[in-house]
Amino acid sequence: MNYKSTIFIFIIVGLLLAACSSSSADNAETEQDKKDHLILAVGGEPEDGFDPTTGWGRYGSPLFQSTLLKRDKEFTIQNDLATGYDVSENRLVWTVKIRDDVSFSDGEPLTAEDIAFTFETAATSSSVIDLTNLEKVEMVDPYTVKFFLKQPQSTFVHSLVSTGIVPKHVYNENYNENPIGSGPYMLEQWDKGQQLIVKANPEYYGEEPYFKKLTFLFLSEDAAFAAANAGEVDIAAISPAFANQDVPGMDLKALDSVDNRGVMFPTVPEGGKTEQGLPIGNDVTADLAIRKAINIGIDRQSLVDGVLAGYGTPAYTENDGLPWWNPETVIEGGNLERAGKILKDAGWQKSEKGILKKNGLEATFKLLYPAGDQIRQSLSITLADMMEPLGIIIKAEGKSWNEIERMQHSTPVMMGFGNYNPIESFNLFSSSTQGEGWLNAGFYSNPTVDKYMEQALAASSEAEAIQYWQKAQWDGETGYSVKGDAAWAWLVNLKHLYLVKEGLDIGEQKVHPHGHGWPITDVITQWHWEK
Numbered sequence: 001m002n003y004k005s006t007i008f009i010f011i012i013v014g015l016l017l018a019a020c021s022s023s024s025a026d027n028a029e030t031e032q033d034k035k036d037h038l039i040l041a042v043g044g045e046p047e048d049g050f051d052p053t054t055g056w057g058r059y060g061s062p063l064f065q066s067t068l069l070k071r072d073k074e075f076t077i078q079n080d081l082a083t084g085y086d087v088s089e090n091r092l093v094w095t096v097k098i099r100d101d102v103s104f105s106d107g108e109p110l111t112a113e114d115i116a117f118t119f120e121t122a123a124t125s126s127s128v129i130d131l132t133n134l135e136k137v138e139m140v141d142p143y144t145v146k147f148f149l150k151q152p153q154s155t156f157v158h159s160l161v162s163t164g165i166v167p168k169h170v171y172n173e174n175y176n177e178n179p180i181g182s183g184p185y186m187l188e189q190w191d192k193g194q195q196l197i198v199k200a201n202p203e204y205y206g207e208e209p210y211f212k213k214l215t216f217l218f219l220s221e222d223a224a225f226a227a228a229n230a231g232e233v234d235i236a237a238i239s240p241a242f243a244n245q246d247v248p249g250m251d252l253k254a255l256d257s258v259d260n261r262g263v264m265f266p267t268v269p270e271g272g273k274t275e276q277g278l279p280i281g282n283d284v285t286a287d288l289a290i291r292k293a294i295n296i297g298i299d300r301q302s303l304v305d306g307v308l309a310g311y312g313t314p315a316y317t318e319n320d321g322l323p324w325w326n327p328e329t330v331i332e333g334g335n336l337e338r339a340g341k342i343l344k345d346a347g348w349q350k351s352e353k354g355i356l357k358k359n360g361l362e363a364t365f366k367l368l369y370p371a372g373d374q375i376r377q378s379l380s381i382t383l384a385d386m387m388e389p390l391g392i393i394i395k396a397e398g399k400s401w402n403e404i405e406r407m408q409h410s411t412p413v414m415m416g417f418g419n420y421n422p423i424e425s426f427n428l429f430s431s432s433t434q435g436e437g438w439l440n441a442g443f444y445s446n447p448t449v450d451k452y453m454e455q456a457l458a459a460s461s462e463a464e465a466i467q468y469w470q471k472a473q474w475d476g477e478t479g480y481s482v483k484g485d486a487a488w489a490w491l492v493n494l495k496h497l498y499l500v501k502e503g504l505d506i507g508e509q510k511v512h513p514h515g516h517g518w519p520i521t522d523v524i525t526q527w528h529w530e531k
Contacts, residue, residue: 035529037213038234041224042498043518045193049176052164053122055129056176059419060512060519063198064105065164065181066206068096068115069157071420073508075323077157077462080206081110081165081182091152091460092135096160098143103203104167105186112139117168119147119159130423131159152458154465158421184209184525194218210528216518225499234501235520239374240309243497251502254495255520257512258322258418260315261379262490263367265291265412266442274435279410280443284365287358289346290392291486296342297390298383299334303492307378311497315490317473317481321511323462324422326470329481339390348391356391364393368407369414371398376414379491408441418493418514422462422469426453429472429480429487444487448478496520503530 050056052065068082085096102110116137123131133156135148149156167180179187184204189197196216200209219227224236228247236250243252265285272280284290300314313320316329348356348363356363367384369376380396387394404413415438417424427433430453431445449472456468473481480487496512498520507526512519 036211037215038211038504038527039215039217039232041217041219041227041233041236042520043237043515045196045218046517048127050179050187051166051176053118053129053166054125054127054176056179057164057517058128058162059514059517061517061522061524062164062181062183063185063518063521063524064179064183064187064201065166066102066183067162067164068098068160071161071510073510075420075510077161081115082160085160087460091154091458092149094147094149094156094160095140096145096147098145099205100143102182102205104180104182105201105203106167106170106180107203108167108169110165110167110182111142112145113142114165114168115139115145117171118163118165121166121171122163129163134159154457154459154462155421155423155426157462158423162421185214188213207525209525211524214524228499234504235506236499237520238497238499240307240311240495240497241374243309243311247499249502250499253498253500253506254311255498255509255512256313256321257494257496257515258318258320259416259494259496259512259514260318260320260418260490261376261414261416261492261494262315262318262488263294263383263412264408264415264442264488265486266410267291267444267485267487268442270410272443274409278406280435282365282410282412283361284363285412285442287346288486289342289348290363291489292482293339293342293390294383294387294392295482295486295489296331296333297336297339298386298489298491300491302334302386303379303382307375307382308492308494311495312492313495315493317490318417318424318428318488319419319422320490320493322420322422324425324466324469326473326479326481329473329479329483331482336389343390350391354388354391355393362393363391364395365412366395366397367412367414368397368399368404370401370404373398375494376416380414383489383491405438408438409435409443413441415488416514418512420513422456422465425469425472426457429453442487444480444485446478446480446485448475449480449485504528505530 048054050064052062067080070078070080072078081098083097087094116139119137122129123134133150133153135150138146140146170180185198186201188199198214200212221239225238225242227233228236266282268281269286270281270283304312319325348358351357367380369380384394384396427439429444431450433440434443452468452472456465459465473479474483478484505528507523
């Protein structure tokens with residue numbers, strides 16, 4: 001081997017060693033990136049951005065902002081920004097003391113002035129945030145704030161749980177696209193329609209997140225499933241249609257929820273009009289026997305097994321399993337014989353066509369569902385099939401939400417609800433909310449139910465209120481649930497389905513609320529790779 005050959009070999013070996021060294025560094029970098037950075041496809045893009053004063057974070061966690069209080073896995077109220085709170089004897093003044101060691105992600109301190117500003121802004125935002133009962137809010141000192149209510153309201157505690165605090169010093173009309181908060185993460189980049197990139201907030205006062213960076217991809221459930229199959233995401237929210245397909249390297253997590261689906265019935269006879277001229281009432285569903293028979297005839301487990309491929313649970317109320325739920329509302333469904341007797345006793349008789357009739361009225365009605373929602377469509381069609389042997393003819397029709405909004409007071413609708421706040425029961429069943437938008441659209445009314453719910457709101461605490469919320473559902477004689485007025489036919493609670501990369505621990509998840517927002521991120525500081 002001559003001198004030139006020796007030099008050439010040294011150069012090649014050197015280049016190879018350099019390449020190997022570079023590759024090792026890249027691999028180490030990639031491995032480190034994998035450990036610190038997650039890619040998620042867990043839901044849609046918030047159309048209104050990330051401003052809690054207009055509703056961001058009310059389902060699950062605001063992510064960028066923190067709240068005064070929070071609920072643990074058992075739904076017990078815990079302090080977050082607050083160090084404690086008390087309610088005056090007349091239950092009109094709530095005094096909240098807060099931590100003195102909290103800063104926003106820009107380093108500015110968070111004080112009671114920011115809290116007062118947040119609630120004042122939310123109260124006047126004309127959004128889904130309902131603070132109409134808030135008379136005023138005042139800063140007592142930098143770390144104490146007082147809320148003055150117009151009427152006692154035990155559910156006001158939920159406003160303290162769900163409203164993320166925004167910084168007064170930088171808040172403006174563009175805040176929703178440039179959120180600054182005191183939550184565990186801060187915004188790095190938002191490419192609308194595509195992705196959101198966030199990074200850990202170094203100023204966060206709580207448990208330090210394991211993951212330093214998160215990328216949220218805004219994909220449909222079909223695209224999220226494809227991305228999971230391609231190994232491009234660490235977590236993907238999927239529909240039941242994909243749940244039984246194995247995806248290499250990923251585990252299926254089926255999380256319990258109160259994200260329910262059920263039929264809202266108009267409960268009053270036809271003939272009325274809203275102030276906007278929309279028709280009110282339906283002569284068929286105004287008959288209690290029809291509503292009871294449908295509730296008793298439904299085989300809810302079959303709906304779970306068929307439409308949801310097993311990924312759900314039978315539903316009996318809007319709040320199954322939550323602390324204010326009355327378990328006595330559970331009934332044995334799928335009993336067509338008993339349903340038929342109820343109808344017969346109420347005077348309904350089958351015609352030669354097999355359709356029930358009473359005083360010349362046929363037991364026929366439309367059931368509306370939002371066009372494009374496959375689960376609601378399937379539930380509607382299957383329910384119609386289940387009721388046909390009884391002689392109740394249901395015609396399932398897909399409509400736009402705008403069309404449904406105009407028809408909902410006179411036509412049953414396949415709805416979905418599910419909230420951590422018991423005020424949802426009041427909104428759906430109080431006489432005072434009849435015809436208010438999507439709330440008590442069926443114009444249900446029961447003075448005894450109203451009395452229980454008013455007692456619940458006037459209670460000194462959520463714990464005291466629970467007994468009244470439960471009695472409103474069923475007190476042994478009356479209530480809005482199936483055992484009483486059967487104002488709705490609740491069908492199923494969905495399981496929220498996620499494909500999660502093997503070895504990724506997503507913490508102790510609470511029962512999820514209705515599908516808006518990203519409830520899976522509520523305990524994001526607990527997420528970590530298993531060792």
